[in-house]
Amino acid sequence: MVDSVLLFLGAQEIILIVLALLLLFGGRKIPELMRGMGRGIREFKEGQKESPKEEIPKEELEGNKQ
Numbered sequence: 001m002v003d004s005v006l007l008f009l010g011a012q013e014i015i016l017i018v019l020a021l022l023l024l025f026g027g028r029k030i031p032e033l034m035r036g037m038g039r040g041i042r043e044f045k046e047g048q049k050e051s052p053k054e055e056i057p058k059e060e061l062e063g064n065k066q
Contacts, residue, residue, distance in 0.1 A: 009017075021030060 025033060
């Protein structure tokens, strides 16, 4: 999704967004925010890899149809 959004943004829009972020959060806070986002994304991906999809036994599915 991020890739498709970036395709529609030009250089002027990206510069405007960066300037707005600088005004809202300040130069010191942005690296901390990006680090936190990176950690969150990394943990999410690791969680997806670690937990296998749970399968419901056929007996339970057939029992629910009644």
